[in-house]
Amino acid sequence: xxxxxxxxxxxxxxxxxxxxxxxxxxxxxxxxxxxxxxxxxxxxxxxxxxxxxxxxxxxxxxxxxxxxxxxxxxxxxxxxxxxxxxxxxxxxxxxxxxxxxxxxxxxxxxxxxxxxxxxxxxxxxxxxxxxxxxxxxxxxxxxxxxx
Amino acid sequence: xxxxxxxxxxxxxxxxxxxxxxxxxxxxxxxxxxxxxxxxxxxxxxxxxxxxxxxxxxxxxxxxxxxxxxxxxxxxxxxxxx
Numbered sequence: 001x002x003x004x005x006x007x008x009x010x011x012x013x014x015x016x017x018x019x020x021x022x023x024x025x026x027x028x029x030x031x032x033x034x035x036x037x038x039x040x041x042x043x044x045x046x047x048x049x050x051x052x053x054x055x056x057x058x059x060x061x062x063x064x065x066x067x068x069x070x071x072x073x074x075x076x077x078x079x080x081x082x083x084x085x086x087x088x089x090x091x092x093x094x095x096x097x098x099x100x101x102x103x104x105x106x107x108x109x110x111x112x113x114x115x116x117x118x119x120x121x122x123x124x125x126x127x128x129x130x131x132x133x134x135x136x137x138x139x140x141x142x143x144x145x146x147x
Numbered sequence: 148x149x150x151x152x153x154x155x156x157x158x159x160x161x162x163x164x165x166x167x168x169x170x171x172x173x174x175x176x177x178x179x180x181x182x183x184x185x186x187x188x189x190x191x192x193x194x195x196x197x198x199x200x201x202x203x204x205x206x207x208x209x210x211x212x213x214x215x216x217x218x219x220x221x222x223x224x225x226x227x228x229x
Contacts, residue, residue, distance in 0.1 A: 041229045059170075060228070061160055061221055064205040089228060101229050121229070129202075129221075130228025131161035143162045144227035 006066035010091045014098035015040075023086060023104055033083045033106045037113035039121050041101030043094050046134065054137040055095040056144070061129040065089075068128045072120060080116040082107050087120070089130060100132075153216055155183070161224040163199055166191055174220075181211040183220065199224045 011019075020040070027033060046053045069087055076085060083106045090100040103120055107113040125146045135141035157172040164170045177183045180201045188194050201208045202221040214220060 058228070059160060059164075061158065061202075061205075061223065064202065064221070065228075067205060125229045126226070128228050129160065129223055129226055131224065132227045132229075133161070143224065145225045146227050146229065 006070040009066060009069050009087050009089050010060065010062060011088050012090075013092050014090055014094045014100065015088055015102045020099070020102055027084070027106060030083060030106070032108055034108045035110035035113040036104065036106045037110070037117040039101070039103040039117055040099050042099055043096045045096035048134070048142065051136045053096060053134045055093050055135050056100065056132040057093055057135055057141070058089070058091050058100065058130060058132050060089070060091060060131070065128050065130055069124070072123045072127070075123070076105070076116050076120050079119075080107065080112040082112060082116055085116075085120070087124065089124075155214060156217070156219045157222070158219060159222040162197060163194070163222045163224050166193055166197065176216050177214060179211050179213045180208050180220070183214060197224065
């Protein structure tokens, strides 16, 4: 790991549309950017055995997760001409229809932004120690597994 | 006996934390990760059927790895972030 302190990516509860909007607005001063690509992960109301998921409870091995995200950042910046990158993930309760993952990459041109975004989201799913337990209002939950 | 120097700090997540009855546990120092897994399965037989990997000081162990006193050993079920 490099000497730089890993940035905190965690947000308590859902990521609001306002927060996402403000993040976009903050980039108006960065006029070398020509393309933003954004991924938003939203909690699905999956059906399981006649029950419907009402919310997901997220927990994380926070220190390791931040280290992993730091590594993903360095890898993405090394591989693509990105201007900036922001990653946020929820902890705690996120209800169906709310946002739990926000990945935001910016680049002078769209190719790098689209490609990097896809790669970053896949790496987050595979390598970052975060767990979601799908909950049902009326009964006990089950642990999700990434596909 | 001083706890901190001779024990392993065990941290567990997801369904493993539920099985162990908490996210953090002190565990007596064991030689390596294979021995730790055997001890854990002896104490919590249901662990045998759960998929998980072990990380020592936040590095996922590929095969078997020695454990130093005071190491942080994490039990990580399949990730499901996003």
